[in-house]
Amino acid sequence: MPRLVRSSAILSIAAFAGLGACDSGSTATQPDPxxxxxxxxxxxxxLINTTAQLQASARGASGKVLTGVTIAWSSADTSIATVSSDGTVTARSYGKTTVTATADGVSDVAVVWVTGTxxxxxxxxxxVEDTISAPLPAPLVVxxxxxxxxxxxxxxxxxEGISPLGSLEPGMELHRGDxxxxxxxxxxxxNAEGIATVGARxxxxxxARAILARSERLGYADTARYTVRVxxxxxxxxxPADSALFPGRTLALRTVFTDRGRNPLTGTVSFSVLEGPVSVNAAGVVSTTGYGTARVEGRIGIAGDTVRVVVVPEGALVAISRFQGLVLMNFDGTGRRVLGGNGRGPAWSPSGDRLVYQSHAFEGTLVTRTLTGEPARLIAQATSGWHQWPQYSRDGEWIYYFSSAPSEPQTIWRVRPNGTGLQKVSTGANYLEGHPxxxxxxxxxxxxVGGGPETYIHVRTVASAAESGALARGHAPTWSPVADLIAFNELGLSGGxxxxxxxxxxxxxxxLRRVSTEGNVYDFSPRWSPDGRWIIASAYGEVHLIEVETGLTIELPFLESILSVDWKPGGLLP
Structure with missing residues (x-):
């Protein structure tokens, strides 16, 4: 069996020769070959740089150990290991050699491995100690x-790059060779010498960082340690990267200055307004000077960052998000509440304490709810089809909506906020009427009135049912609360x-005139501000505030995937 010898030993080989007694009349005995x-x-x-003792014996034909026989030793590669006359092997360098023991022309060979631990x-x-992301000057060799x-x-x-115990920060990075x-x-x-080499940075x-090297098969491991500097x-x-301010309010910007690994540094940041209706002082405090969208830049040396600040009229909204349902929020992002549910076309009561909307959970009928209560079906004996785009009258006495059902006329109705007094407003003169x-x-x-590209805005006197005829081609009209002006969605300026x-x-x-700026496309949900100065509408899931007289358009942050929206009367949310 192979064996590992760490210390020198003395090899003793006894050679025996038979001695015959010489008495008269006897013949001398010859030694066995x-x-x-x-x-x-x-x-x-x-082990390298140590010695080991080999032992050998000479035997006769019968297998008997012979004494007095001289055994000579030799090594095939003395650069790896030498062997002395008594069989002592001295390991000089890593590798393998053969050692031969010879007596009277007869020999045996053994393999000697010079190994490490x-x-x-x-x-x-x-x-190595260096700055972040610096490559190692030489590869790691194990x-x-x-x-x-x-x-x-x-x-x-x-x-594997490892970090101090308890740290979640990434450690050293290894080059994967791909x-x-x-x-x-x-x-x-x-490789053939058991060497593995890897590049790292x-x-x-x-x-303090480290690289752990381990053999999964043998279970051996060792650690190389490093120091990463800023x-x-x-x-x-x-x-904040995106924020909204009401007029007269201020916003204190915060800054973090780091190297590319986000390790903190110190320095003085200078601020400037790139555009928009705000000012900013040396401490990074932003003040408003008008309505609109502003960009403020912070800079220190070559490093800079820009944030967006929108100055919005004081107000609040209800929106229906594709993923969150009903959402309440002040325009500056405060007072946010998620009520959930699934529907479309929310509308505030004139007092701002109740909502009505089309609910998918109630099979498309209208539901009403307070801001703290549960939704309840508005109309016990509902008209057929889906009930869509409800709006309160300004005195809060009626809720107008239209119903849509297969193979039936699209019809306008109104009902009391308590669900009673359902009345049909459509006269039957038109097959498709909606969005009252x-x-x-x-x-x-x-x-x-109408459908597809042939959809037009009409006005009807409720009491007499007198109609105005077509005023303009469009959809989703919404009447200003304070003036004789009706805003609506234009339909396909290219004919769509x-x-x-x-x-x-x-x-x-x-x-007739355009209200919004060129390039913005809005869903069927424009609604007025209580003072008639602004319109709120959703465009590609975003919420826009449009100043009617100027066309100034402000995109509200904090909201996404919005299907429809309404401006809350009666002030802000708590």
Whole structure:
């Protein structure tokens, strides 16, 4: 069996020769010739720079150990190991050689391995101190030896960047040897000498870091340690990135100055207004000077960041989000509440304490709810089909809506807020009527007639059912609460039947003009502010405030995937 010998020993070989007694009349006995030479171990493992004692014996044809026989020793490669005349092997360098024991021309051969300590050892490439992301000046080199100390050729070494205990920050980065470049770990196959080499670079976070190298098959491991220093200034972050302010309010900007690994640095940030109706002082406090969208920049050296600040009229909204349902919020982002549910077309009561909307959960009928209560079906004996786009009259006495059902006329109705007094408003003169919006005094409604590209805005007197005829081609009219102006969705300026921008027209058909700016396309949900100065509408899931006289358009932050929206009367949400 192979054996590992760490210290020198003395090899004693006794040679015996038979001595015949010489008395008168007897013949002398001749010594047995050497038939075989046997080295006790056919394979030995010797640690480098140590010695080991080999033993050999000469035997006769009968297998008897012969005494007095001289045995000569030799090594096939003395650069790896030498052997003395008494069989003492001295290990000089890693590798394998053969040792031969010879007596009277008969010999035996044993294999001698010069090995190292079993395990995985870091040879070079550790102890580097450098800035974040700096590559190591030389690769990390490790040596893997098996349980007998032999080089573990063709084995896999797993390298992994590790951080201090309890830290979630990424550690050193290893080069994986593929087009993906650096990553948190790499696997390398050892060469014939059991050597594995990997490139690495410092991590993105300053502090003590390490690379753990381990052999998954043998279970050996070693750690190379490094120190990552803060890098050159590279990043300035100004927050909040998006914010909204009411007139007369201020906003204090916050800054974080870091290297590219986000390790904090110190420095003085200068602020400036790139555009928009705000001012900013040296401390980063933003003040309002008008309505609109502003961009404010913070800068320190080559590092800079820009934030958006919108100055909005004081108000609140209800919106229906595709993913959250009913959402309440003040325009500056405060007072946000998610009521949930699933529907469309929310509308505030004139007092701002109750909502009505089309509910998908109630099979498309209208539901009403307070801000703290549960939704309840508005109409016990509902008209057929889906009930859509409800609006309160300005005095709060009626809720107008239209119903849509297959194979039936699209019809306008009104009902009391308590669900009683259901009345049909459509006269039957038109097959498709919808989206009613009452005038400020409640005596007339604006609505659409028709479908597809041939959809037009009409006005009807509720009491007499007198109609105005077509005022303009469009959809989703909404009557100003304070003036004779009806805003509506234009339909396909290129001739299509999809919504486009917003336009306005007087109830007598005069004064037709565009309200929104070119390029914005709005869903079927424009609603007025209580003072009649602004329109709120959704465009591609965003919420816009449009100043009617100027066309100034402000996109509200904090909201996304909005289907429909309404402006709350009666002030802000708590």
């Amino acid at each position: 050497v038939a075989t030479v046997v080295i006790a171990a056919d394979t030995s493992f010797v 079993p395990g995985l050892t870091v040879l070079s490439g550790e102890g 040596e893997l030896r098996d349980e007998r100390g032999r080089p573990a050729a063709g084995d896999t070494v797993y390298f 087009p993906l470049g650096y990553g948190p770990a790499a696997r390398v196959t050892t 410092m991590g993105l976070f300053a502090g 890098g050159a200034p590279a990043r300035l972050e100004v927050t 919006s009452p005038s400020p005094d409640g005596t007339r409604i604006a609505y659409f 039947h999809f919504p486009s921008g917003l336009a306005g027209v007087k109830p007598d058909g005069t004064g």
